[in-house]
Amino acid sequence: MENKVLATVNGIEITDAILDSTIASLAPERRSYFESEYGRKQLLDQLVSVELINAFGTELGLESDPQYMAQVEQALKDIKYSFTMNKILGTITIEEDEAKEVYEAHPERYQGQESIKASHILVDDENLAKELITKIISEEISFEDAAREHSSCPSKEQGGDLGEFGRGMMVKEFEDAAFAMNEGEMTKSPVSTQFGYHIIKTTEKKGSEPQKFEDVKDEVMNKMLQDKQMEYYTKLMTELQEKFPVEYKK
Known part of the structure; x- marks a missing residue:
């Protein structure tokens, strides 16, 4: 063309x-x-x-201006540095097979997030919370009906169902109690938080199983590439300081 x-x-x-x-x-x-x-x-x-x-x-007459020429010189140095770094680091690559080996050797690094599904009943009175726990255990009323009738949380419309959540999404006291229980288990005493008194039932638990390699492949390869580039850069700096004179002035 x-x-x-x-x-x-x-x-x-x-x-x-x-x-x-x-x-x-x-x-x-x-x-x-x-x-x-x-x-x-x-x-x-x-x-x-x-x-x-x-x-x-x-x-x-800028070509004879010292300030202009100093900036030109610095700009050329910056461009040269950038091109040189791109040239030397561009030769460093990570193969998918290498990444898979690291993934398989360290599965603990690639755990999925632990999460649960839980429901709760929130009331302002501790004695009411205790009374409801007794009635639910004795099957005088279902957890869901108790939530619809007594809970002050909007989740009462779903029988207290809060859906799925991970750690760090709820206040600590609530989270600690919910994650400590097994599936289908309900707190035996009210859990006090800044919002009131909770009766909590953990309905489903998902562990932190290792993620599939395909899901974390890019993450693994990018981390390996960064590590490999940094290792090369550190080694190169040592070699260059031996090759070219470097003197620090006091």
Whole structure:
């Protein structure tokens, strides 16, 4: 494809290739706009403006300005550093087989979150809570009916059902009691929290079984890649300090 010259500013050519590379460097959410015919024209105008200002900067003698030249030198160092790092770290890769070996050797690192399903009855009076516990145990009333009749929590409409939740989602006193019980078990005494007195029944428990490799593959590979890159970087720094003179001034 011909690299068409789109504009010339003070002898400097702005070509299709320059415009394309500028668009490619943009963030994806901005890139799509400038890929349109109108967007390309707008970006071309911006590039022309840049070259006009740069030409004026040359006329002002910036190349002999010490502050400007110091920033140019630093910018070149930063670009060189970035390209060099990309070049050396880009050669480091992690294969899926390597990641699977690490996953299988350390299953404890990839546990799923422990969760439960529970229901509760919330009341303001401790004696009422004790009375309801007695009635539920003696089967004078079902847990669900007691919740609908006495609970002050909106969950009473579902018989006290709070659904599924993990650790850290409920107040500590409630969580400790709910997670300590087996499936189908109910607290034998009211659990006091800042909200009142709870009668809690744990209806289902899900353990922290290991997650499938496919579900955590990207996480495992990214972590291994970061570790491998850091290990290489640390080793490289030691080698380079032996190769190139380094002297710290006091």
